[in-house]
Amino acid sequence: MSQKIAESSLMERIVSLCKRRGFIFQSSEIYGGINGFWDYGPLGAELKRNVKEAWWREMTRLRDDVAGLDASIIMHPAIWRASGHVDTFSDPMIDCKTCKGRFRADQIDEIACPQKPSKSVVTCGGEKTQPRAFNLMFETNVGPVKDEASTAYLRPETAQAIFAQFKNVLETSRQKVPFGIAQIGKAFRNEVTPRNFTFRSREFEQMELEYFIPPDEAIEAIAGSVAKPTGPGHPGTPRPDWGWQLWHQYWVEERIAFYGRIGLPRESLVEYWQKPEELAHYARATVDLLFKFPFGTQELEGIAARSDFDLSQHARRSGKPMAVFDEALRNAWALLDDRTRERLAASYRNHRLAHYSRSGVAIGEATALAEADADNLAKGQYIPHVIEPSAGVDRLLLALICHAYAEEGVTDEKGKTETRILLRLHPRIAPIKVAVFPLLRNRPELVAKAVEIREMLRPHMTVAYDDSGAIGRRYRRQDEIGTPFCITADFSTLGENDPSDKDTVTLRERDSMHQQRIKISDLLPFILTRIN
Numbered sequence: 001m002s003q004k005i006a007e008s009s010l011m012e013r014i015v016s017l018c019k020r021r022g023f024i025f026q027s028s029e030i031y032g033g034i035n036g037f038w039d040y041g042p043l044g045a046e047l048k049r050n051v052k053e054a055w056w057r058e059m060t061r062l063r064d065d066v067a068g069l070d071a072s073i074i075m076h077p078a079i080w081r082a083s084g085h086v087d088t089f090s091d092p093m094i095d096c097k098t099c100k101g102r103f104r105a106d107q108i109d110e111i112a113c114p115q116k117p118s119k120s121v122v123t124c125g126g127e128k129t130q131p132r133a134f135n136l137m138f139e140t141n142v143g144p145v146k147d148e149a150s151t152a153y154l155r156p157e158t159a160q161a162i163f164a165q166f167k168n169v170l171e172t173s174r175q176k177v178p179f180g181i182a183q184i185g186k187a188f189r190n191e192v193t194p195r196n197f198t199f200r201s202r203e204f205e206q207m208e209l210e211y212f213i214p215p216d217e218a219i220e221a222i223a224g225s226v227a228k229p230t231g232p233g234h235p236g237t238p239r240p241d242w243g244w245q246l247w248h249q250y251w252v253e254e255r256i257a258f259y260g261r262i263g264l265p266r267e268s269l270v271e272y273w274q275k276p277e278e279l280a281h282y283a284r285a286t287v288d289l290l291f292k293f294p295f296g297t298q299e300l301e302g303i304a305a306r307s308d309f310d311l312s313q314h315a316r317r318s319g320k321p322m323a324v325f326d327e328a329l330r331n332a333w334a335l336l337d338d339r340t341r342e343r344l345a346a347s348y349r350n351h352r353l354a355h356y357s358r359s360g361v362a363i364g365e366a367t368a369l370a371e372a373d374a375d376n377l378a379k380g381q382y383i384p385h386v387i388e389p390s391a392g393v394d395r396l397l398l399a400l401i402c403h404a405y406a407e408e409g410v411t412d413e414k415g416k417t418e419t420r421i422l423l424r425l426h427p428r429i430a431p432i433k434v435a436v437f438p439l440l441r442n443r444p445e446l447v448a449k450a451v452e453i454r455e456m457l458r459p460h461m462t463v464a465y466d467d468s469g470a471i472g473r474r475y476r477r478q479d480e481i482g483t484p485f486c487i488t489a490d491f492s493t494l495g496e497n498d499p500s501d502k503d504t505v506t507l508r509e510r511d512s513m514h515q516q517r518i519k520i521s522d523l524l525p526f527i528l529t530r531i532n
């Protein structure tokens with residue numbers, strides 16, 4: 001039975017395990033570390049690859065309607081002006097004049113003063129400055145001259161590259177709206193207060209999908225009506241009459257299902273619908289998937305319905321068209337009755353006018369642009385809307401480790417009770433899939449069998465080989481890093497006890513500690529079906 005551990009000490013134990021077993025190290029540790037930056041050790045690197053691979057496989061390879069992208073981290077700074085990041089991607093920051101601490105204004109109540117870090121003291125009580133906007137983008141300079149013209153930014157999200165390359169991907173991938181573009185990559189934010197281990201870092205990775213859909217007016221023209229959600233749960237296979245709300249619901253459910261498949265069940269997540277006043281100005285709806293971390297229930301992923309804001313901004317700022325041509329829309333539009341045509345055109349015109357007005361375009365120009373957009377809709381052209389499931393790799397890793405961490409009291413054959421620490425990681429993402437042991441390292445026949453098994457399995461999965469210490473200790477070492485299976489070549493393997501056991505091994509499962517004998521020739525299919 002799992003032992004109950006206080007939440008605060010649970011986090012300390014998890015951090016300690018991550019360091020002790022080589023999952024996560026502090027960056028630049030030998031120089032005292034650097035706040036907000038982390039390195040993944042041998043096991044962390046494997047775990048991270050497995051998580052990213054699972055996401056990539058499900059998002060792109062198992063679907064016909066998503067194409068991949070791997071864009072540069074530094075892009076033209078105009079991208080960040082168009083996206084709004086240069087002007088608005090900031091946190092309110094305040095300084096304490098006494099302790100010189102620097103805090104996020106919205107978190108001041110939760111942060112201890114550096115001079116009085118006692119839990120009971122929130123800040124030193126010193127006089128605070130007024131909140132100032134602090135832009136979170138890291139700046140750098142491109143080329144040998146350091147001036148304003150050479151200023152560039154490390155991307156604070158991977159999403160904008162997807163928008164900037166929308167047309168290239170569309171034209172080269174033979175996709176048609178609705179379709180998505182997926183990307184995994186580094187993002188950088190100069191967070192005012194990085195904290196909670198890797199949860200809020202200054203360098204992290206994102207896995208983002210931008211899924212492009214027609215505006216509802218186009219759907220109605222083509223399909224006759226726009227289907228809307230009828231209740232909670234997965235809405236099923238996409239249909240041509242789905243409007244943005246159903247697509248949004250679809251992606252929320254797809255993402256929750258994905259988490260279930262890598263070991264975070266629905267019960268471990270909280271679905272939080274942002275309130276209207278919390279929404280970004282371009283967003284129509286955002287669902288945050290929260291995970292119950294030991295330090296609180298916090299965001300793992302956001303799934304936003306971002307309207308046509310991003311592509312519209314890039315179209316206007318770059319002067320390059322971002323609209324797509326939809327033949328079905330042009331044909332359907334020609335068959336609409338006048339009243340429907342006018343109603344849909346008016347609705348589209350109003351949405352576009354609202355977009356231009358929010359983007360600061362003067363009313364006269366905004367009206368003319370919106371009018372032109374409505375005319376283009378009638379010709380089968382529109383700027384796609386987008387649903388964006390955006391997840392953080394590092395946060396997901398932390399959630400997976402927190403969820404998997406367990407301490408159990410176990411009693412051995414001699415009646416001695418000890419604590420078993422284990423990571424109940426889903427076999428699909430576990431960094432090491434199987435560990436192979438010779439029962440004794442000084443019996444060449446046992447070693448030869450164990451090595452033979454390791455070589456047989458190795459091309460298909462990550463395999464650890466361990467011949468040191470008592471077998472129970474070796475099991476514990478693997479439990480602690482989440483290895484789902486251990487295989488021991490023992491005397492039965494050599495046929496010394498019972499000839500019918502020759503070429504069988506002991507296979508032990510991590511969670512149940514159940515042991516069974518299995519033929520060496522059955523090992524590969526047995527394990528493969530459990531790790532894939």
Ligand code: GAP
Binds near residue numbers: 202205391393
């Ligand atoms: N393109 C949308 C976007 O970037 P976001 O909510 O700012 O949205 C998406 O970020 C995800 O990226 C978050 O849900 C989180 O998992 C991850 N993330 C954001 N900031 C992070 C940070 N400082 N450290 C670690 N992960 C972060």
